[in-house]
Amino acid sequence: MLAFIKNAFKKDQLILLASGLAATFFIALIYNQHPHFLQLLNLKIYDQYLKEYHQPVATHVPVIIDIDEKSLAEIGQWPWPRYQVAKLMKYSQAYGAVSVASDIIFSEPDRTSPITVQDSFKKELGLDFKYSGLPAAYQDNDVLLGANLKTGPFVLGMNFIPTITSDSVRALNRGCFVKPAKIAVHSTKDAISMYDALPTAEAAICPLPVLAKSVKHTGFITTFPDPDSVYRRVPLLYVWHRKLYPSLAMAALMQATGVENITIRMRSQGVESIRFNKTIIPTDKNGRILINYRGPTGKFEYFSASDILKKRLPMGALQGKIAFIGTSASGLKDMRATPLDPSYPGVEVHATLIDNILSRQFLVLPDWATGMEFMGLILAGITTTLLLMWARATWMIVPLVGMAFAMFAGSAYLYKEQGYFISPLYSYLTLAVNFTLLTLIKFWREENAKKFIHGAFAHYLAPSVIGQIMDDPDSLTLEGQEKDITIQFSDVRSFTSLSEKLSPTQVTNLLHDYLTPMTRIITNHDGTLDKFIGDAVMAFWNAPLDVENHQECALNAALAQQIKLEELNELFLHKYGFTIAVGIGIHSGPVRVGNMGSADLFDYTLIGDNVNLASRLEGLTKYYGQKLIVSQTIKDACGDNYYFRILDNVRVKGKKLPVTIYTAYPLEQAKSRMEELELYEKAHAAYLNQNFNEAKALFVELQQKNVEPLLYDLYIERCELLIQNPPDNDWDGVFVHKTK
Secondary structure, X not given: OHHHHHHHOOHHHHHHHHHHHHHHHHHHHHHHHOOHHHHHXXXXXXXXXXXXXXXXXOOOOEEEEEEOHHHHHHHXXXXXXXXXXXXXXXXXXXXXXXXXXXXXXXXXXXXXXXXHHHHHHHHHHOOOXXXXXXXXXXXXXXXXXXXXXXXXXXXXXXXXXXXXXXXXHHHHHOXXXXXXXXXXXXXXXXXXXXXXXXXXXXXXXXXXXXXHOOOOEXXXXXXXXXXXXXXOEEEOEEEEOOEEEEEHHHHHHHHHHXXXXXXXXXXXXXXXXXXXXXXXEEOXXXXXXXXXOXXXXXXXXXXXXXXXHOOOOOOOOOOOOEEEEEEOOOXXXXXXXXXXXXXXXXXXXXXXXXXXXXXXXXXXXXXXXXXXHHHHHHHHHHHHHHHHHHOOOHHHHHHHHHXXXXXXXXXXXXXXXXXXXXXXXXXXXXXXXXXXXXXXXXXXXXXXXXHHHHHHHHHHOOOHHXXXXXHOHHHXXXXXXXXXXXXXXXXXXXXXXXXXXXXXXXXXXXXXXXXXXXXXXXXXXXXXXXXXXXXXXXXXXXXXXXXXXXXXXXXXXXXXXXXXXXXXXXXXXHHHOOOOOEEEEEEEEEEEEEEEEOOOOEEEEEEOHHHHHHHHHHHHXXXXXXXXEEEHHXXXXXXXXXXXXXXXXXXXXXXXXXXXXXXXXXXXXXXXXXXXXXXXXXXXXXXXXOOHHHHHHHHHHHHOXXXXXXHHHHHXXXXXXXXXXXXXXXXXXXXXXXXX
């Protein structure tokens, strides 16, 4: 065989054949491993198909009852009393809805119930009063809602918690009276248990018992995004305590159709499909269905909750509809990123699933997709190799482009016409890798390698693209302006380790207790809040409106934040058992400020090197043990209104020029520490003058005061190092920070 191959092919062709087959084998190994970055790329291809070929709403059966801004203005702020919820559901039924499902979980008692208000006044204020003329049925709003739930086609929502560790969260399992689904299982001989395949919960957030016992169906709203934080699929069933529970969409559909049984088909890999009535729903091995989104937000019909409560709709407006109660009001809505909309209401996901199931328009990753994708990459690799063995690369562009188009057209046809997603990614990758590799080999063997590489790099690094953007800045779609801005970054020290001691609810409360007063301080000092980055805060001054003395305003805000934090820490120590420390960095300089982002979604913010420098200054607070670090621009702008204590001359990561950094004190505070501060200035001056023995002695004296040990320890260590290794004559005292 080897002799035949040697006789049939020339040496150059053998090299190309071996290289092409090796490259194809390598791509096949990558396909078997399916690395994370290629998974993400595959998901983006899927998203592009969905954007290109998504279909409009097919059934118009699901609708949204929206607790919108108009409803809040007319009915009152949320949460509404449960009797209002009862009215909303009953009126929706009266308008003809065959199923009314709540995307809102009623897991806590209604605080506005007369009996609850009565108990609260008695316990908290010592006032014991009775209601006069109030029927017993209206004493408890939850009981009233429960009584109404028994009389209609109503479905309540719940939420599953897959993994828990806190005992406080485990208490959520208690008193849950939701009803499991009736499941029939069809299994092949080698099938695994459905309990091993379906997602499993350790805890649940359930409706109140008086509510859960009053409805026939309850559905979960639990779902999780793909690795890129985009929601593409949802589970239809969840396992909890060895029982199965349907999703909210499935529960609403069961309520509307009267179908009680769900059939699940199991195989060796997991779930094959889920059958509802006569509809077979294709799922992945974990019982999740790909959501065939119909478009961005607003594709389903919305009805304002206030219009229903005020009876403004024509009779029969919801006839035959499956209605989901959700909210689009600011601060209440549950937004999720989807392939078609970065801010998609979660309630529309349930409506989309109903539309998919009723229309039987499913998207599927079929069992044979893996085999077809694998054969596609093998075919692409072999074909590309054989073509390039006998022809020049330039002659192969047309047939290879044709082959690439054919792969895309076939994949797109299966998606558009059959709903099957067969990714052409690895076929394209094989084609591209083989074409590139074999073309480079042919160039290497036919021409001078150095000239080729130099020419290729010169081509790829042509400066004309940058020049075009600089010559025509109006070609950019996003607008903004260059302006002198003061930027402040603040961050809670070691927040991750602190949050590990708390439950998720406590972490949320802690952030609320901290961020609320800090935000008010910023806005009260004429600042603009840019964003929250977890526990970090970014703010700026002098935009969008001009702020006089904006550097001083920012510094005053930082000093006020420090004072406020001392008050908050007393609360935190009592409430959470610990205090927090915050570092603040402030810098001023020209930046680009305006609407930044994409053409569809943008934010008013700022970018520029000075923004990065402000962030670096905040990061340095940990290194120097300071609560506040400011730049030279802040010191120059604020003049003699504060005492500025020089900390260092540094070159931060990512910058070439050194920066002088300071911390700042109010003058009254500085006067109380003047002896220490003057001694520090003397020590720092000795350090800069390379009198390291004198500087060390002074820093040791400061260290004994035990006021700021981290800063003094830092300089003692530097002095000792420089005494042992004296610097060159051109030493400028600049310290280089290699980390952020």
